[in-house]
Amino acid sequence: MAKIYKDATDALKDFKSGMTLMSGGFGLCGIAENCIDALTLMDVKDLTVISNNIGNSGRGLVKILIQKKIKKAYCSYVGGNPDLEEQMLKNEIDVELVPQGTFSERIRAAGLGIRAFYTPTGYGTLVAEGKDEKTFDRPCILETALHADFAIIKAQKADPYGNLWFKETARNFSPLMAMAAKTTIVEVEELVELGDIKAEDVHLPGLFVQRIFQGSDYKNEIEFLKLEGEK
Amino acid sequence: MADEVILLIGSDVSVNLGIGLPTLIAERMNPESNVMIQSENGVLGVAGRPTKETLSPTLINAGKETISISKGASFFDSSLSFGMIRGGHIDYCVLGGMEVDAKRNLANWMIPGKKVTGMGGAMDLVNGARQVIIMMTHFNKHGEPKLLGQCVLPLTGKNVVDLVVTDKGIFKPNGSKFEVIKLAPGVNEKDLKLA
Numbered sequence: 182m183a184k185i186y187k188d189a190t191d192a193l194k195d196f197k198s199g200m201t202l203m204s205g206g207f208g209l210c211g212i213a214e215n216c217i218d219a220l221t222l223m224d225v226k227d228l229t230v231i232s233n234n235i236g237n238s239g240r241g242l243v244k245i246l247i248q249k250k251i252k253k254a255y256c257s258y259v260g261g262n263p264d265l266e267e268q269m270l271k272n273e274i275d276v277e278l279v280p281q282g283t284f285s286e287r288i289r290a291a292g293l294g295i296r297a298f299y300t301p302t303g304y305g306t307l308v309a310e311g312k313d314e315k316t317f318d319r320p321c322i323l324e325t326a327l328h329a330d331f332a333i334i335k336a337q338k339a340d341p342y343g344n345l346w347f348k349e350t351a352r353n354f355s356p357l358m359a360m361a362a363k364t365t366i367v368e369v370e371e372l373v374e375l376g377d378i379k380a381e382d383v384h385l386p387g388l389f390v391q392r393i394f395q396g397s398d399y400k401n402e403i404e405f406l407k408l409e410g411e412k
Numbered sequence: 413m414a415d416e417v418i419l420l421i422g423s424d425v426s427v428n429l430g431i432g433l434p435t436l437i438a439e440r441m442n443p444e445s446n447v448m449i450q451s452e453n454g455v456l457g458v459a460g461r462p463t464k465e466t467l468s469p470t471l472i473n474a475g476k477e478t479i480s481i482s483k484g485a486s487f488f489d490s491s492l493s494f495g496m497i498r499g500g501h502i503d504y505c506v507l508g509g510m511e512v513d514a515k516r517n518l519a520n521w522m523i524p525g526k527k528v529t530g531m532g533g534a535m536d537l538v539n540g541a542r543q544v545i546i547m548m549t550h551f552n553k554h555g556e557p558k559l560l561g562q563c564v565l566p567l568t569g570k571n572v573v574d575l576v577v578t579d580k581g582i583f584k585p586n587g588s589k590f591e592v593i594k595l596a597p598g599v600n601e602k603d604l605k606l607a
Contacts, residue, residue, distance in 0.1 A: 207453040207490075208476040210469070233490075237476070260529035261476070269528055278521075278528075281452060282494030282536030289491040301539040302498065305570030308535065347487075350454050351470040354490045384489075401469040404476035409461040 184343055184387075185372075186394040189219035192366045196331055198225045203288065203358035204232040204242055205334035208261070208404050211351030212241045215368045215396045216333035220245050229253040231288070231327055233281065233354055237261045237404060249273070255327065257281035261404070280308060283324050285357055291326035292360025292389070299323055332362030335396065336385075339369040340376070343390025344383045356385040365389060368396035413547050414440045416577050416594075420545065421504050426450055428497060428537055429458070430507035431475035433547050437506060438473070443482065450502055452533040454493045457485025474533065494533065498540040505541035507534055509548040509576070511563045514607045516573045516585045518546060519565035531568055538569035550578035550604065559583060559590055561607035580604055 186192040193216060196202070206212030221244045230251050236243035243264050245251060253275040259265045268274040279287065280302045290298060299321035303309050313323035334355035337348040345367060347355065359365040372395040414436040421427055423445040429437055438449050439460045449458040451473040458473060462480040473479045496502055511519040518538055521531040538544050552558055559576060576583045581595040583606070590606045 207474075208472070210453070210472050210476065256530065258530040258532040260532075266528055270525075278530045280531050280535035281490070281533040282498050282540070285490035285494055300498065302536045304539070306535065306567045308531075349468060349470040349487055350451075350472055352487060352489050353454050356489050357491050403469045403478055404472070405478065406467075407461045407477045407479075408467065409463050409480075411461075 184391060184393050185341060186392050188394055189215040189368065190222070192216070192392045192394050193219055193223065193331075196223070196225065199227045200330040201229040201231065201328070203329040203332040203362050204230060205332070205353065205355030205358050206232070206234070206241065207350065207353040208234050208237045209241050209402050211335055211347070211353055211355060213333040213335045213366070213368050214399055215394075216366060217242060217244060220250070221248060226250050227252045229255075231255040231329055231358075233257050233284065234259065234262060235265050239264065240402060253277070255279055255284065257284045285354055287324055287327040288354065288357040288361045291328045292357060295326060297323055297325045327361065329358070329362040330364065332358040332365040334359055334365065334367050336367055336369050338371045338373050338378055339367050339390070339393050340373050340378055340387070341393070342375060343367065343387030343393055344378050345385040345387070345390065346378050346382060347384050352384060359385055359389045364391045366392045366394075368394055370396060370399060413577050413579060416582060417506055417545060417547055420575065420577070420582070421447065423447060425503040426456070426501070427504040427506060428452065428502050428541060429473070430505065430534065430537070431532070432508040434506040434508060435473060435475055435477065438479070448484075450493070450496060451479070452490070452493050452497070452537070454488050454490060455481065455485060456488075456496070457482045494536050497533070497536050500540060500542060502541045504543045504545060505537040506545045506547050507537060509546040509558065511558050511560055511565050512546050512573050512576050512585060513560045513563045514585045514589050515562065515587060516571045517563045518544075518568045518573050519563040520568050522566055524566065534568045538572040543574045544572050546573055546576045548576070548578060550580040557605045559607055
């Protein structure tokens, strides 16, 4: 089928400098490992990246962050990402910190045709600066949709149409980003046959997916291993 | 502190736990209490830590720590997760804090020029959960009280905090001062420099 690509480099072949990229994952959970590795080898710069954490602990998107490929970032949390915090405090990168619920809703809005919405989140804080305020049952601020040229996401399973199934908490922002980007690239642990994901088990319909490839060499790193009975 | 919070929230409720100190609550919660713990990264029904057998790299909490889930748990995307929160469907949220003031304001996401962690989901949680409980040490590492007349640090939310649980007791900001709900054993109110 036309949506199947060979690998990350193939799927990213027309991704260019200056573009806006959404990248799924919460910390390192559910990140598009193959696509991120491919980006480290590509000659791209001045990227705008929309991702909850922009990698963590030297891993994930931090690989392209330290290559100074990111000009602007939208994220909600940078704790545990000292490389990003350092670039922020040195003003080497423009970072817009967005409350996580507003972040996910701005992405979802873009995918679903909503231009803007009012939310109480952030009212009375630095986040509200310069934004329109309006009181409904309580004071709210106006937030706008967040679009992207490309999204890179990872799913546990995809079929050739791009129907996706995510494992456990690896879903997070990925389905929203898939809806919000012009071109969505999905890398998967298992590329299955049409019909292998039952219709009622599809987490994201393939309509939102443009490119798919079978990923490889997944690390699926754990950031903080906590086991029962251990201190 | 975790045990005090567990007593406060009771049974048959939903609660979102922030990162840091509040995650202790999931580990100490009695499974019989029917408390559904939500984590903002997309799970309702967080239980304690996993065993080596149930461990999964894709099963984590908001602090990116490995977790297990209870019977009846569910997974969902971040938009639905925050819809639960913002939509007022979560009974309690328990968050850490840097400062809380008597006007019910919370600061817990940055120290200008020094430290930026970002707000994560905290700004959504304080505006969405029905009851907001802050769980934190009473004094910072310099020995200064974190319960103030007015927050100095940039706010996470305005007029949002319902209760503060510290190692010294339980306190309720009422708009002009902190009411003492309970003091920890051996604690004298006048040593707390309460605003």
